[in-house]
Amino acid sequence: MDKFLINGGNKLFGSIEITTAKNAILPILAGCILCEDKIVLHKCPLYADVVNMIKILKNLGADIKYLTKDAEMENNCDIIIDCSNLKSYNIPHELASVIRSSIFSLGSILGRFKKAKVAYPGGCEIGARPIDLHIKGLRALNVKLTDKHGYIYCEGKDMKGGIVNLDFPSVGATENIILAAVLTKGETKIINAAKEPEIIDLIKFLNSMGAKITGAGTSVITINGVEKLNGCEYTPIPDRIIAGTYLVATLITGGKIDIHNFRPDHNQALLEKLKQTNNKWKIKNDILTVKCDGKNKAISKIETSPYPGFPTDMQAQILALQTKSKGTSIIIENLFETRYKHVPELIKMGANITCKDRTAIITGVEKLYGASVNATDLRGGVGLVLAGLCAEGYTTIENVHHIDRGYYKIEEDLKSLGADIERID
Numbered sequence: 001m002d003k004f005l006i007n008g009g010n011k012l013f014g015s016i017e018i019t020t021a022k023n024a025i026l027p028i029l030a031g032c033i034l035c036e037d038k039i040v041l042h043k044c045p046l047y048a049d050v051v052n053m054i055k056i057l058k059n060l061g062a063d064i065k066y067l068t069k070d071a072e073m074e075n076n077c078d079i080i081i082d083c084s085n086l087k088s089y090n091i092p093h094e095l096a097s098v099i100r101s102s103i104f105s106l107g108s109i110l111g112r113f114k115k116a117k118v119a120y121p122g123g124c125e126i127g128a129r130p131i132d133l134h135i136k137g138l139r140a141l142n143v144k145l146t147d148k149h150g151y152i153y154c155e156g157k158d159m160k161g162g163i164v165n166l167d168f169p170s171v172g173a174t175e176n177i178i179l180a181a182v183l184t185k186g187e188t189k190i191i192n193a194a195k196e197p198e199i200i201d202l203i204k205f206l207n208s209m210g211a212k213i214t215g216a217g218t219s220v221i222t223i224n225g226v227e228k229l230n231g232c233e234y235t236p237i238p239d240r241i242i243a244g245t246y247l248v249a250t251l252i253t254g255g256k257i258d259i260h261n262f263r264p265d266h267n268q269a270l271l272e273k274l275k276q277t278n279n280k281w282k283i284k285n286d287i288l289t290v291k292c293d294g295k296n297k298a299i300s301k302i303e304t305s306p307y308p309g310f311p312t313d314m315q316a317q318i319l320a321l322q323t324k325s326k327g328t329s330i331i332i333e334n335l336f337e338t339r340y341k342h343v344p345e346l347i348k349m350g351a352n353i354t355c356k357d358r359t360a361i362i363t364g365v366e367k368l369y370g371a372s373v374n375a376t377d378l379r380g381g382v383g384l385v386l387a388g389l390c391a392e393g394y395t396t397i398e399n400v401h402h403i404d405r406g407y408y409k410i411e412e413d414l415k416s417l418g419a420d421i422e423r424i425d
């Protein structure tokens with residue numbers, strides 16, 4: 001069941017509740033490794049990346065229970081995580097290589113055990129995705145690192161606070177260094193830290209357990225090491241990228257939907273750009289209501305950049321919108337060097353796009369046409385879904401397991417809004 005079949009042309013109507021942020025709960029799950037008391041996480045989503053992160057915790061020896069009627073994990077269930085009896089500091093290749101977020105478990109394993117053996121991470125193939133900033137940061141905390149045969153070996157018995165100057169405000173490297181520093185004596189300063197809402201959420205979670213971290217959301221984060229962390233209950237933030245995806249989906253198909261758990265403060269850059277489509281929406285409390293006819297004016301220029309700039313994780317979705325908008329749009333992808341693999345697939349559907357290096361130039365067309373296309377990564381795959389929703393005729397999308405990494409049964413959600421979409425063999 002790794003394909004979607006979409007019969008395009010239906011408008012979307014109804015309401016959708018945005019679930020917990022993938023990129024918040026992943027580092028928070030890694031953070032549980034630092035605590036020997038029980039932790040309750042509310043609204044735990046079942047995205048494939050989260051299920052794989054839970055496998056990593058279980059492999060380390062964590063006891064994880066699901067607060068549901070039949071004690072099985074279900075989407076948005078509450079989970080109890082008990083890391084009191086961890087018996088390993090090793091993340092094997094078969095678990096680490098499936099997701100990117102295994103790499104920032106390195107920081108928390110080091111924080112807990114002062115040693116670690118972790119295989120190189122995986123993640124969407126959207127670029128080289130090096131880990132040099134992670135390694136530079138851990139070395140600044142006096143960790144001795146060597147890597148051989150695809151594993152990173154760390155010796156942290158002499159770990160102490162230090163100053164880390166990040167050449168780039170890397171989300172993962174910022175999270176990794178925070179997690180390594182929480183139980184490390186002395187003061188650690190991260191300069192040029194990432195400011196994403198998911199990092200603010202991780203810091204809030206850790207501080208609720210007794211960590212001493214300041215500067216969340218700024219480019220200088222300071223961590224004063226503490227002896228231990230205490231258990232807590234926590235509800236992570238909603239997923240701003242899923243929220244943005246449904247807003248763009250409605251603009252591309254037309255219709256009227258209410259998006260619950262919409263955090264406008266997390267999506268300022270996206271909302272600012274979408275004003276150029278000449279469509280309107282209203283936000284009341286945490287519900288965004290968008291009503292439109294599916295006609296959009298092109299957005300002249302979009303450049304992805306670290307938060308609070310335009311999010312790279314919304315690039316494929318907004319590019320799909322531009323393929324059917326009136327006018328020409330320029331998109332520049334500054335974060336990842338090969339994050340346009342959805343472009344040739346959209347061209348198969350009749351889109352008019354030319355790509356050179358990190359720049360895509362899109363001239364809107366009257367119609368897209370259903371075709372057989374291939375998902376190559378999480379957000380690129382979702383961009384193809386959005387194109388299929390408004391294309392004339394049938395679109396089949398292969399390899400939708402990429403999409404399942406960050407959306408739980410997206411086809412069910414879209415069907416509930418009136419889309420004609422099926423998951424097929």
Ligand code: EPZ
Binds near residue numbers: 168
């Ligand atoms: C996180 O990836 C997210 N993943 C990505 O979301 C997101 O696109 C990205 O941040 C940027 O916002 C998770 O949080 C699990 P980075 P991460 O380190 O941490 C370079 C999705 O679709 N870099 O901020 O890997 C890197 O090559 C995923 O949900 C180094 O050079 O991103 C890239 O050009 C995709 N050396 C830039 O920094 C390093 O050591 C940003 O990467 C690390 C990164």
